[in-house]
Amino acid sequence: MAPAPARLGTRRSTMATTQSRQVADTITARTGVPVELELITSYGDITRAHLTQLGGTGVxxxxxxxxxLGGGIDFAVHSLKDLPTAPAAGLTLIAVTERDDPRDALCARDGRKFSDLPAGATVGTGSPRRVAQLAALRPDLSFVPIRGNAETRLGKVTSGELDAVVLAYAGLARVGRxxxxxxVFEAEQVLPAPGQGALAVECLAARAAADLAYLTAVDHGPTRAAVTAERVVLAELEAGCAAPVGAYAECHxxxxxxxxxxxxxxxTRAVRRERSAALTQxxxxxxxxxSLGRELAREMIGEGADRIVADAAGGAA
Incomplete structure (x- = not known):
């Protein structure tokens, strides 16, 4: 008798269902456990408010x-950059998938690169992190807050409503765009959001070591270490997903x-720092x-990074 399919909870968007299906297929290929998707609507999907108005975290x-928590699904797949850094009572992050390309990408009319955009060009993005770093590079551009899935945002460029939009490269790859x-912005230009490009698999803590232990088959150790450092920086700065904080770690x-x-x-103001640590057996x-994330964050706080975060939050309120 074939085992009952595991129930994977996912948001309804094309991007969310595509990446969840990829995780489901990998789980089945590696463990033999069949997985079916349960489509769930999040508040962030239905509200028309901008991310900065929502506070970002958890929506x-x-x-x-x-x-x-209610037992309606066995596990959930999230874009890790959307996942709050504070632990959720009763839940555990059982796996972090191998990271896809973490960079941000520009999609502009007439095939233009970022440096080719004319002064005053309108660039759409819902991310204060992107706006802040892009404004530091090109203060002559006009940055416009936008919502919607990738297809909706790209449509604002093809319709002529915007000159360009900035989206995650990994997300565009997942939906074939x-x-x-x-x-494409290298990390030296624009640091990605903590966890960008990686997917998080979350389940009940009480089931993690028992009937859901097979989910660890999609956990990728180097990615988990890298995103842990990034997310600790975010947590130490007491900043949410919508804060103007970029962080990127690499194991090499x-x-x-x-x-x-x-x-x-x-x-106009920035605190940028870098640290490294040896990974020993x-x-x-x-x-x-x-530890690396805490050390770097505390160094940045000593140079006023927390005040920039607080001022940004106050401005968005």
């Missing part, structure tokens, strides 16, 4: 978490390199990553 994941990309040649930036919304990489 795309709370309904999924309610379903987990890489042909719309006209430029036995070391974990972490870069972070906190930039004022108008791009006698220490847990996640513990090393967490």
């Amino acid at each position: 795309f994941v709370n309904n999924l978490r309610d379903e987990l 890489l042909d719309d990309v006209t430029d 040649d036995g070391r974990l390199r972490l870069r972070a930036a906190v930039v004022a919304p108008d791009g 006698d220490t847990d990489p996640v513990d090393t990553a967490a």
Whole structure:
């Protein structure tokens, strides 16, 4: 008798269902456990308010978490950058998938690169992090807050409503829209959101070590270490998903390199720092990553990064 399918909770958008199906297929391929998708509408999907008005944190994941706690689904898949850094009572992050390309991408009319956009060009993005870092590079551009799925945002460019939009490269790849990309921002230009490009698998803590242990088959150790460092920076700064904070960590040649930036919304003030730590066989990489994130965040706080975050939050309120 075939096992009953596991119930994977996902948001209803094309991007969410596509990435959840990828995780489901990988789980089945590696463990033999069949998985079916349960489509759930989040508050972030139905409200017309901008992310800064919502506070960002949790608006795309709370309904999924309610379903987990209520037993309606067995596990949920989230874009890790949408997941609050504070732990949720009764739940655990059982797996972090191998990260896709974490960079931000520009999709502009007439195939233009970022440097080719004329002064005053309108660039759409719902992310204060992107606005702050892009404004630091090009203060002559006009940044416009937008909502909607990738297709809706791209449509604002093709219709002529906007000159360009900025989206996550990984998300565009998942929905097959890489042909719309006209430029890609390297981390030296624009640091991605903590966790960008990675997917989080969340389940009930009480079931993690028992009947859901098979979910660890999609956990990727180097990615988990990297995103742990990034998310600890965000947590130490007491900043939410909508804060102007970029962070990116990489595991390479036995070391974990972490870069972070906190930039004022108008791009005029910034605290940017970098640290690295050795990944040794006698220490847990996640513990090393967490310590690295705390050290870097505290250094940045000493230079006023927390005040930039607080001022940005006050301006958005």
